Amino acid sequence: MQHESIIREPLLLGKKTYHQITEDVARPVEGKANKYWWLMLALAVTAWSWGIGCMAYTVGRGIGTWGLNRTIDWGWDITNFVWWIGIGHAGTLISAVLCLFRQRWRLTINRSAEAMTIFAVMCAAIFPVLHMGRPWLAYFVFPLPNQFGSLWVNFNSPLLWDVFAISTYFSVSVVFWYLGLIPDFAMIRDRAKVAGRKISYYCYRVLSFGWSGRAKDWQRFEEVSLVLAGICTPLVFSVHSIVSSDFATGVVRGWHSTVYPPYFVAGAIFSGMAMVLTLVIVGRKVLGLEEYITIQHIDTMNKTMLTMGSVVGVAYFAEFFMAWYSGDPNESFIYLSWNNAIGPYGWAFWSLIICNNLLPQILWSKRMRRNLYVTFFMSIVINIGMWFERFDIIVTDLYRDYMPSDWTYYSPTWVEVGIFVGTIGMFFTFFLIFARVFPFIAQAELKTTLKATGDLFHNPPRKLKANGTAADGSTVQPQTAH
Amino acid sequence: MSHTFVHALYDDDDRLKDGATKVRSLGHTIKDVFSPFPVHGIDKIMGIKRTRISICCFIYGCTGFSLAFWMISYMMVYDWPIDIGGKPNFTPYHNLPSWIPILFESTVLCSAHGMAITFLLRSWLLPGVSPKNPDPRTTDDHFLMVMPAYTDADIKAITGIAKETGAVEIKTVHA
Numbered sequence: 001m002q003h004e005s006i007i008r009e010p011l012l013l014g015k016k017t018y019h020q021i022t023e024d025v026a027r028p029v030e031g032k033a034n035k036y037w038w039l040m041l042a043l044a045v046t047a048w049s050w051g052i053g054c055m056a057y058t059v060g061r062g063i064g065t066w067g068l069n070r071t072i073d074w075g076w077d078i079t080n081f082v083w084w085i086g087i088g089h090a091g092t093l094i095s096a097v098l099c100l101f102r103q104r105w106r107l108t109i110n111r112s113a114e115a116m117t118i119f120a121v122m123c124a125a126i127f128p129v130l131h132m133g134r135p136w137l138a139y140f141v142f143p144l145p146n147q148f149g150s151l152w153v154n155f156n157s158p159l160l161w162d163v164f165a166i167s168t169y170f171s172v173s174v175v176f177w178y179l180g181l182i183p184d185f186a187m188i189r190d191r192a193k194v195a196g197r198k199i200s201y202y203c204y205r206v207l208s209f210g211w212s213g214r215a216k217d218w219q220r221f222e223e224v225s226l227v228l229a230g231i232c233t234p235l236v237f238s239v240h241s242i243v244s245s246d247f248a249t250g251v252v253r254g255w256h257s258t259v260y261p262p263y264f265v266a267g268a269i270f271s272g273m274a275m276v277l278t279l280v281i282v283g284r285k286v287l288g289l290e291e292y293i294t295i296q297h298i299d300t301m302n303k304t305m306l307t308m309g310s311v312v313g314v315a316y317f318a319e320f321f322m323a324w325y326s327g328d329p330n331e332s333f334i335y336l337s338w339n340n341a342i343g344p345y346g347w348a349f350w351s352l353i354i355c356n357n358l359l360p361q362i363l364w365s366k367r368m369r370r371n372l373y374v375t376f377f378m379s380i381v382i383n384i385g386m387w388f389e390r391f392d393i394i395v396t397d398l399y400r401d402y403m404p405s406d407w408t409y410y411s412p413t414w415v416e417v418g419i420f421v422g423t424i425g426m427f428f429t430f431f432l433i434f435a436r437v438f439p440f441i442a443q444a445e446l447k448t449t450l451k452a453t454g455d456l457f458h459n460p461p462r463k464l465k466a467n468g469t470a471a472d473g474s475t476v477q478p479q480t481a482h
Numbered sequence: 483m484s485h486t487f488v489h490a491l492y493d494d495d496d497r498l499k500d501g502a503t504k505v506r507s508l509g510h511t512i513k514d515v516f517s518p519f520p521v522h523g524i525d526k527i528m529g530i531k532r533t534r535i536s537i538c539c540f541i542y543g544c545t546g547f548s549l550a551f552w553m554i555s556y557m558m559v560y561d562w563p564i565d566i567g568g569k570p571n572f573t574p575y576h577n578l579p580s581w582i583p584i585l586f587e588s589t590v591l592c593s594a595h596g597m598a599i600t601f602l603l604r605s606w607l608l609p610g611v612s613p614k615n616p617d618p619r620t621t622d623d624h625f626l627m628v629m630p631a632y633t634d635a636d637i638k639a640i641t642g643i644a645k646e647t648g649a650v651e652i653k654t655v656h657a
Contacts (some may be wrong), residue, residue: 017623018518018622018623019622019623022518022622064512071599091565122629133575143553143557143638150561150562151562152557152558152561152562153557153564154558154564155554155557155558155577155581155584156558156566156569156577156580156581157584160584161583161584161587164583164587164588164591165583165587166582168587168588168590168591171594172590172591172594172595175594175595175598176594179598179601182607183518183519183621186615186621187518187621187622188615189613189621190613190615190618190619190621190622191618192624193618194618205610205613206609206610207609209602209607209608209609209611210606210607210608210611210612210613210614211607211613211621212516212613212614212615212620213516213518213615213620213621214514214515214516214586214605214614215514215515215516215517215524215525215528215530216514216525216530216533216605217605217607218487218517218519218520218521218525219520219525219530219532219533220533220601220605221520221601221602222520223533223535223536224597224598224601227535227536227539227597228594228597228598231539231543231590231594232590232594234586234590235587235590238583238586238587242583245583320571349545375584375591420628443518444518444520445519447518447519448519448520450521452547
């Protein structure tokens with residue numbers, strides 16, 4: 001048996017046993033949804049439907065229905081694309097990077113974070129496809145033999161790197177997520193069999209791929225998980241580095257910056273963690289998983305968010321300083337510059353600074369980090385701040401073009417707003433269904449750490465004195481989970 | 483070939499490992515262990531060899547890299563070299579830096595998917611396949627050890643070890 005250090009707080013509260021974990025994880029899947037879930041689903045589906053209407057309108061009438069103009073030819077569409085991709089970063093970060101660092105606190109949140117990743121990437125993909133104007137020709141981005149003879153895609157272009165990076169990230173994330181789900185589906189299948197729920201048994205039998213939990217299967221499962229974590233780690237960093245190259249390899253001042261790849265990755269983790277917090281703070285309450293996703297988890301995620309927010313803050317400062325220090329008149333109009341702060345997009349500049357730099361400073365306080373209301377509020381604020389970061393990079397770097405005669409302003413139309421609202425609806429529709437149909441916590445993996453991190457197994461050794469007796473004088477009996 | 487198996491059901495992974503160690507040390511074999519989560523070390527006790535799936539992953543990765551290199555070279559250098567902004571693009575050597583992202587992504591794509599497919603096929607995990615665990619509790623909180631018994635003395639000895647190491651249920655199954 002392997003114990004965590006006794007100075008660490010337990011990651012599982014209450015007297016948990018293996019069976020209790022099974023019960024707690026299976027309860028939301030086997031029980032009936034309450035009225036709040038149906039209300040949320042109705043709202044999400046309504047928003048999604050509205051978005052589908054706006055998408056159909058865009059496809060039917062063309063992207064002239066958007067507010068883009070000759071100077072500002074990327075607007076809400078690419079802002080939303082980068083925002084969603086950024087959110088999609090936390091999932092694989094938590095499951096892959098934290099797996100390599102042996103961070104056990106990831107185990108209760110990795111499943112929902114991975115689901116979030118997959119749904120966020122699906123939302124992200126909608127925007128560049130719609131921006132093509134003729135989305136039925138979207139397959140042109142793949143290197144397929146076509147009717148034009150030797151018309152191949154340009155492998156030197158970061159836009160094509162994006163196609164490969166995002167499609168690889170999406171499909172590998174799905175594989176990583178699904179492989180982890182197989183043993184948990186098997187658990188629900190066997191419970192359905194015992195309880196005589198035939199339809200449920202049939203569905204989960206198909207989903208669990210006939211998983212039996214044989215020793216050899218577990219051995220392969222663990223090896224596959226570890227190797228996937230190893231190859232997903234550089235993948236996570238590559239994806240947002242490549243997204244940043246869409247900008248960094250361009251000649252637009254403000255975009256043409258070598259700091260972009262690490263800066264974008266830090267920003268993506270920052271916003272991804274914020275979205276994970278938004279989802280799990282609600283999820284733990286609604287699904288009754290407070291003893292699994294504890295205040296300790298929330299605190300740790302807040303610390304990660306604070307660290308990444310600080311990295312992003314330093315990058316902002318460097319950009320702002322270099323724009324001023326270069327003495328280049330063009331640089332003095334980039335998104336992080338004084339001219340932007342006092343210009344017509346000053347409101348977007350200050351929204352970014354307040355949401356991403358000033359307000360997150362309260363997370364230095366442990367009391368604030370462990371306060372659920374403050375954390376939930378901050379997670380929303382950071383999500384908004386990170387949206388503004390992308391909006392500022394795109395719109396406020398474009399609106400002061402090299403020719404002052406091209407200087408202009410951009411406002412989105414109701415169609416662009418509708419598509420964004422629609423993707424939020426789509427995201428929450430998928431997430432709500434996930435929370436009801438799929439095991440919200442990776443219970444099989446979690447059970448491996450029960451003895452090391454569970455409250456039940458921690459307390460007796462903590463009370464031990466040097467002579468092997470408990471603090472109250474009684475002899476401590478070793479406890480096991482049964 | 484034995485057609486009789488002793489099924490010993492444990493409710494704790496450490497007791498299962500104690501039982502498995504004792505069974506092996508007395509010269510009996512363990513056909514299989516079904517558990518709700520990976521019990522670290524049980525594979526070594528059972529005598530299961532280390533999986534070679536990571537070697538497969540490496541081979542798939544090399545394949546993905548080679549295929550992508552061949553594809554990009556064919557399209558960008560051989561079939562239709564395009565002069566984009568005067569950048570050197572007529573040899574793979576000159577073009578290589580800007581190919582790195584896609585070469586990397588293809589390597590990851592092929593290694594991850596290849597390894598996952600190999601795992602599913604080798605363990606025969608496919609939609610519609612019937613589960614093999616004899617007891618549904620083995621996906622919840624119980625651990626089942628299946629041991630072949632060739633004689634009545636074997637059955638007695640294995641049952642004795644299972645009882646001694648804290649098995650909560652012991653069954654003799656004739657296959």
